[in-house]
Amino acid sequence: MTHYYACGSVECVTIDCKLTHRPRGYAMAPNLSEEHEIFRRSVASFVASEITPNAHQWEKDGEVPREIFAKMGALGYLGVRISEEYGGAGLDFQYTAILLQEMMRCGSVGVPVAIMAHAEFATKVVERCGSKALGERFVARAVKGELVGSLGVTEPGAGSDVAAIRTNAVRDGDDYVINGSKVFITNGTISDYVTTAVRTSGEGYGGISLIVVPTDTPGLTRKRLKKIAIHSSDTAELHFDDVRVPAENLVGEEGVGFTYIMQGFEGERLVLALIACSQMKLMLEGAREWGHDRKAFGKPLLGFQVWQHRLADAMTNVAAAEALTEKAIDLYVRGEPANSEISMAKLFATEMARHVAHECAQIYGGMVLMDETPMARLYRDVMGFTIGAGTSETMRGIIAKSNGLTG
Numbered sequence: 001m002t003h004y005y006a007c008g009s010v011e012c013v014t015i016d017c018k019l020t021h022r023p024r025g026y027a028m029a030p031n032l033s034e035e036h037e038i039f040r041r042s043v044a045s046f047v048a049s050e051i052t053p054n055a056h057q058w059e060k061d062g063e064v065p066r067e068i069f070a071k072m073g074a075l076g077y078l079g080v081r082i083s084e085e086y087g088g089a090g091l092d093f094q095y096t097a098i099l100l101q102e103m104m105r106c107g108s109v110g111v112p113v114a115i116m117a118h119a120e121f122a123t124k125v126v127e128r129c130g131s132k133a134l135g136e137r138f139v140a141r142a143v144k145g146e147l148v149g150s151l152g153v154t155e156p157g158a159g160s161d162v163a164a165i166r167t168n169a170v171r172d173g174d175d176y177v178i179n180g181s182k183v184f185i186t187n188g189t190i191s192d193y194v195t196t197a198v199r200t201s202g203e204g205y206g207g208i209s210l211i212v213v214p215t216d217t218p219g220l221t222r223k224r225l226k227k228i229a230i231h232s233s234d235t236a237e238l239h240f241d242d243v244r245v246p247a248e249n250l251v252g253e254e255g256v257g258f259t260y261i262m263q264g265f266e267g268e269r270l271v272l273a274l275i276a277c278s279q280m281k282l283m284l285e286g287a288r289e290w291g292h293d294r295k296a297f298g299k300p301l302l303g304f305q306v307w308q309h310r311l312a313d314a315m316t317n318v319a320a321a322e323a324l325t326e327k328a329i330d331l332y333v334r335g336e337p338a339n340s341e342i343s344m345a346k347l348f349a350t351e352m353a354r355h356v357a358h359e360c361a362q363i364y365g366g367m368v369l370m371d372e373t374p375m376a377r378l379y380r381d382v383m384g385f386t387i388g389a390g391t392s393e394t395m396r397g398i399i400a401k402s403n404g405l406t407g
């Protein structure tokens with residue numbers, strides 16, 4: 001289902017040129033084709049008309065509305081990496097990267113987070129590892145935006161240590177009966193299904209399986225959590241109390257769930273690296289504009305060398321983060337081992353986003369404390385980047401292990 005070219009008219013392209021230009025100081029991504037650029041213009045047009053004007057309201061609502069999933073599904077944006085068998089476009093991660101970069105322009109990171117949690121985190125793993133029946137029941141409808149998905153791995157007692165999860169699924173005839181709880185689940189209250197990590201046997205990673213749980217199943221209760229940031233994305237805790245689902249909802253093989261989750265983390269970490277790069281650019285664009293407009297002691301803030309240098313350093317770090325991320329994406333798309341590079345990209349880009357956020361917030365002075373300013377939102381939202389999809393400490397552990405740095 002490829003409908004991206006609907007916006008490739010001369011009129012749309014003219015409008016989109018303004019939206020897709022790269023500010024001075026940032027390199028063009030290498031190895032992107034004309035096809036990629038057409039896709040970029042199409043997404044940019046959609047974001048400008050359907051997302052950006054509404055993002056502020058969605059921040060207040062605490063969720064992305066269902067209609068946006070349906071609209072994105074109709075345009076083929078939710079199935080970019082999903083196989084054509086289930087109505088997707090069967091494209092590679094470069095297209096996901098473009099989709100994400102353009103969505104980030106709306107200035108409300110919760111929107112791309114919600115879309116990625118649905119399409120990339122909750123659904124891709126079911127398509128990649130699950131049965132054809134699961135693909136038809138969940139993936140095909142997720143691609144159309146008829147169903148919204150979430151991925152439930154983290155628990156109150158198990159975050160970084162995924163192998164410590166306790167939510168258990170006991171086989172009972174043709175069903176599994178699930179008991180336990182999950183926390184920090186993106187799309188948790190708005191989703192129709194949760195791709196859920198459960199313990200089907202024993203201890204450690206070998207006893208973990210993935211099961212798709214429809215959220216209208218009796219015994220599953222959900223509660224939205226109140227966050228200090230990323231407001232347009234719904235985050236929830238889930239409780240499973242004798243939740244009975246058909247055994248055919250098992251994704252792939254029993255006991256292989258940990259491997260499926262770890263494989264999926266590669267894409268998720270690239271998503272976070274890309275989000276961090278885009279967020280830094282948005283902040284720097286804001287800081288540059290402010291630095292030209294705001295005057296102190298008779299001249300613009302950017303008339304002081306200290307601010308020229310601080311923003312020059314920040315811009316250099318963004319370029320480095322982008323280069324690492326592009327390298328990791330390139331390896332990932334070519335199917336080469338990329339775990340170390342992906343972890344480096346996620347680590348560097350998200351840590352750097354915190355630093356760049358600090359620099360860009362500082363030049364705003366007291367204005368950055370005002371809730372309604374876009375910079376305030378960008379500043380507080382970066383906090384989650386070094387935590388979601390694996391913390392910075394987890395990334396360092398992977399890099400150390402992959403490069404012979406463990407004793």
Ligand SMILES: Cc1cc2nc3c(=O)[nH]c(=O)nc-3n(C[C@H](O)[C@H](O)[C@H](O)COP(=O)(O)OP(=O)(O)OC[C@H]3O[C@@H](n4cnc5c(N)ncnc54)[C@H](O)[C@@H]3O)c2cc1C
Nearest residue numbers: 151152153154159160184185186384387388389390391393
């Ligand atoms: C906005 C947001 C959205 C999220 N969405 C989802 C979702 O959709 N689905 C989902 O399943 N989860 C989701 N999460 C959860 C996320 O994956 C976890 O928060 C993350 O894995 C960390 O787990 P934790 O919060 O329990 O922290 P912990 O694992 O308790 O870690 C606490 C601190 O200890 C450090 N630490 C842990 N182990 C070590 C170690 N071995 N050495 C040194 N330091 C260590 C960590 O790095 C961290 O700094 C989301 C989180 C956020 C913030």
